[in-house]
Amino acid sequence: MNNYRLTIQYDGNRYKGWQRLGGGENTIQGRIEQVISEMAGQPVTIIGASRTDAGVHALGQVANVKLQDDVAEVKLRNVLNHRLPADISILSVERVPEDFHARFDAKAKTYLYKIWNEGHSHPFMRRYSMHVKKKLDLEAMRRAGEHFLGEHDFTAYSNAKAHKKKTVRTVYDLTIEEAHGMIDIRVRGNGFLYNMVRKIVGTLIEVGIGNKDPDEIPDIIASKDRARTGLLADAYGLYLEKIEYDE
Amino acid sequence: MNNYRLTIQYDGNRYKGWQRLGGGENTIQGRIEQVISEMAGQPVTIIGASRTDAGVHALGQVANVKLQDDVAEVKLRNVLNHRLPADISILSVERVPEDFHARFDAKAKTYLYKIWNEGHSHPFMRRYSMHVKKKLDLEAMRRAGEHFLGEHDFTAYSNAKAHKKKTVRTVYDLTIEEAHGMIDIRVRGNGFLYNMVRKIVGTLIEVGIGNKDPDEIPDIIASKDRARTGLLADAYGLYLEKIEYDE
Numbered sequence: 001m002n003n004y005r006l007t008i009q010y011d012g013n014r015y016k017g018w019q020r021l022g023g024g025e026n027t028i029q030g031r032i033e034q035v036i037s038e039m040a041g042q043p044v045t046i047i048g049a050s051r052t053d054a055g056v057h058a059l060g061q062v063a064n065v066k067l068q069d070d071v072a073e074v075k076l077r078n079v080l081n082h083r084l085p086a087d088i089s090i091l092s093v094e095r096v097p098e099d100f101h102a103r104f105d106a107k108a109k110t111y112l113y114k115i116w117n118e119g120h121s122h123p124f125m126r127r128y129s130m131h132v133k134k135k136l137d138l139e140a141m142r143r144a145g146e147h148f149l150g151e152h153d154f155t156a157y158s159n160a161k162a163h164k165k166k167t168v169r170t171v172y173d174l175t176i177e178e179a180h181g182m183i184d185i186r187v188r189g190n191g192f193l194y195n196m197v198r199k200i201v202g203t204l205i206e207v208g209i210g211n212k213d214p215d216e217i218p219d220i221i222a223s224k225d226r227a228r229t230g231l232l233a234d235a236y237g238l239y240l241e242k243i244e245y246d247e
Numbered sequence: 248m249n250n251y252r253l254t255i256q257y258d259g260n261r262y263k264g265w266q267r268l269g270g271g272e273n274t275i276q277g278r279i280e281q282v283i284s285e286m287a288g289q290p291v292t293i294i295g296a297s298r299t300d301a302g303v304h305a306l307g308q309v310a311n312v313k314l315q316d317d318v319a320e321v322k323l324r325n326v327l328n329h330r331l332p333a334d335i336s337i338l339s340v341e342r343v344p345e346d347f348h349a350r351f352d353a354k355a356k357t358y359l360y361k362i363w364n365e366g367h368s369h370p371f372m373r374r375y376s377m378h379v380k381k382k383l384d385l386e387a388m389r390r391a392g393e394h395f396l397g398e399h400d401f402t403a404y405s406n407a408k409a410h411k412k413k414t415v416r417t418v419y420d421l422t423i424e425e426a427h428g429m430i431d432i433r434v435r436g437n438g439f440l441y442n443m444v445r446k447i448v449g450t451l452i453e454v455g456i457g458n459k460d461p462d463e464i465p466d467i468i469a470s471k472d473r474a475r476t477g478l479l480a481d482a483y484g485l486y487l488e489k490i491e492y493d494e
Contacts (some may be wrong), residue, residue, distance in 0.1 A: 011370040057371070078366070086378070105257070121333040123258040124304070124375060131333070183449040 011087040055235030109243040123228035136208030144214035155224035158193035202231030258334040302482030355491040377484035383455030391461035392421040402471040406442035449478030
């Protein structure tokens with residue numbers, strides 16, 4: 001079998017997330033599989049590194065797909081970009097070893113969250129960032145962010161619908177930068193539970209507006225109590241930025 | 248009368264352009280006038296520096312409005328930003344002399360045109376730039392751009408619907424820059440005829456793909472023949488960037 005790695009960018013606004021669902025919903029996976037299946041003349045399944053939620057964007061989602069036929073990388077990329085809607089773009093197609101698995105082999109994932117922190121709206125970023133009008137205290141948010149670093153049981157920062165058995169994850173980095181009113185929060189870790197990044201960002205926003213103290217966070221994490229995490233940040237401010245693999 | 252200058256940003260995609268029309272169409276001017284009229288308790292007219300066309304965006308449109316009542320600038324701005332949709336944003340409100348006129352007093356206008364020049368689509372800029380897949384020859388486009396500089400009768404670069412008596416305009420600057428696949432064309436002049444910037448950009452694109460020679464342009468301008476200008480670039484790639492006044 002020929003195995004291909006795709007790097008994919010998408011605007012999540014129109015989609016019910018990455019993962020194909022049963023009822024023919026509009027999903028990124030479903031759209032890409034449809035094009036490749038038509039090209040291959042048989043049903044094809046693609047494996048995505050991250051199952052981004054409804055409304056979430058990607059700057060660098062990674063997926064792999066196995067094909068019976070030996071198709072040139074450039075041809076696969078061109079067919080996909082020609083037939084996919086303009087809000088999904090295939091940045092690259094590379095041939096990879098047959099045992100490459102986009103999800104199991106991922107070593108680190110980086111998510112970016114964008115917050116527009118001015119009193120007035122941002123006409124061009126209104127679908128691509130969460131608008132918080134109250135001025136956020138970035139120093140308090142950075143102190144809060146440090147408490148998420150390292151290995152923790154993130155049950156409190158997961159969604160009850162997830163039913164994951166393993167709730168321990170390691171956060172490697174969390175950075176907060178601001179430029180011209182736009183705040184970029186980047187979280188890099190070995191993996192994230194369903195809604196985990198949006199709940200972490202929600203807590204950081206509550207710290208930033210003064211509703212939570214940075215030093216409450218270790219307690220909230222230790223409690224494993226989902227009710228204590230509070231705000232879930234909007235999906236349309238979140239981007240899957242990068243997936244890292246051993247090369 | 249109290250006279251106020253507004254600096255306005257908008258995403259033009261949902262609108263029939265700046266100028267209020269007779270039939271209750273969705274226009275930027277109409278939306279802003281509606282909010283100010285409700286606040287003032289009487290019909291109010293605002294004067295915009297540029298009548299941007301349907302679908303065209305603004306980073307820094309300027310308008311002025313005269314009010315009977317003395318309203319604090321911050322209050323006017325807050326009421327507008329609170330009541331306007333998120334795709335129109337009031338960046339600033341300043342008190343100006345009673346004789347300030349946003350259109351007549353404008354000394355220079357700058358338009359920005361964005362072209363996405365990669366084979367694949369740009370999911371986040373698909374409504375905010377024109378997608379040209381064929382690699383453009385920027386050096387040829389820059390040579391072509393020089394022919395537009397200075398004072399010319401731009402009849403060939405106007406739209407027949409405009410019926411402007413005065414068709415002479417001066418272009419002060421035309422620059423073309425590229426970064427990571429996005430080409431920014433900036434045109435600064437003392438004024439522009441209806442569709443003039445989009446027609447200039449259309450000609451530059453034709454030069455960039457090799458369909459027109461840069462040195463044909465003086466002839467096209469001199470011909471005053473609208474049929475010779477060819478391509479009209481898409482509205483959604485165009486931004487009114489800046490209006491300059493004597494301060």
